[in-house]
Amino acid sequence: MRYWMVNRRGRSIALIGMMGAGKSSVGRCLHRRTGFVLHDTDEIVSANFGMPIPEIFTEHGEEKFREAETGALRHMRTEEQMIIVTGGGIVLRKENVDVLRSQAVIVWLDADEKTLFARASQKRNRPLLQTKHPRKAFSQILGSRRTLYANIADIRVDTSVLTDEEAAVAILTKLRRMNPKRESLIPAKAS
Ligand code: S3P
Numbered sequence: 001m002r003y004w005m006v007n008r009r010g011r012s013i014a015l016i017g018m019m020g021a022g023k024s025s026v027g028r029c030l031h032r033r034t035g036f037v038l039h040d041t042d043e044i045v046s047a048n049f050g051m052p053i054p055e056i057f058t059e060h061g062e063e064k065f066r067e068a069e070t071g072a073l074r075h076m077r078t079e080e081q082m083i084i085v086t087g088g089g090i091v092l093r094k095e096n097v098d099v100l101r102s103q104a105v106i107v108w109l110d111a112d113e114k115t116l117f118a119r120a121s122q123k124r125n126r127p128l129l130q131t132k133h134p135r136k137a138f139s140q141i142l143g144s145r146r147t148l149y150a151n152i153a154d155i156r157v158d159t160s161v162l163t164d165e166e167a168a169v170a171i172l173t174k175l176r177r178m179n180p181k182r183e184s185l186i187p188a189k190a191s
Contacts, residue, residue: 012036012082013171014104016149018142019088019129020120021109022159022167027085029168040085044072053087057127066093073099088141089128091148101152107171108153111160113142 013030015023024040031038042053045068049056056065069087073096076082084104090096100106111119117138120126131137150156155174159167 012084012104014084014086014100014106015109016086016091016106017109018116018145019126020116021111022164023085023109025164026109026167027083029164030083033168033172036081036083038083039076041069041072041090042087045069054125054127070096078103091145091152097152105175106152106154108149108156110156110158115160
């Protein structure tokens with residue numbers, strides 16, 4: 001456990017996890033509660049290309065998207081305390097993981113597979129699920145990533161039966177419990 005790193009004052013909070021885990025909406029709740037600056041790598045990449053993510057995949061391909069995702073992470077201003085919301089595939093590149101680990105406590109938002117898929121397939125904005133058998137594709141992607149999420153996460157929160165606000169509170173509570181003393185990175189007003 002990266003105890004000291006996790007609890008050092010001034011650290012950011014990064015949310016990782018599969019599509020449908022609730023990273024963006026929980027990230028907004030954390031932003032409201034902590035006052036930390038909110039950065040969402042998908043939003044940054046989309047703004048940089050001037051088009052939505054599915055179009056980036058169609059017109060430029062996944063590799064260009066991944067490069068832009070890494071670029072978005074690298075260009076974040078490290079002097080700010082941030083809530084960093086990431087895309088589900090951020091863990092695929094070691095350099096991304098290195099950047100996240102150097103700046104943030106890493107929170108894995110997880111849920112049971114059925115719930116994740118139901119949430120992820122609500123909108124048609126996930127290019128990796130635009131296949132003949134999206135359920136199967138989802139299962140394969142999740143299977144290949146679970147260990148990656150588990151390996152880099154400092155804490156895991158299961159959002160299966162939680163609202164976004166409840167998930168945010170669960171995260172802040174866990175982080176505070178990891179360091180009950182004065183050095184907590186979470187402002188007292190947050191919960
Ligand atoms: C992806 C997840 C998406 C987005 C892109 C690729 C992935 O973000 O970055 O479609 O590889 O899992 P969400 O996790 O917010 O859906």
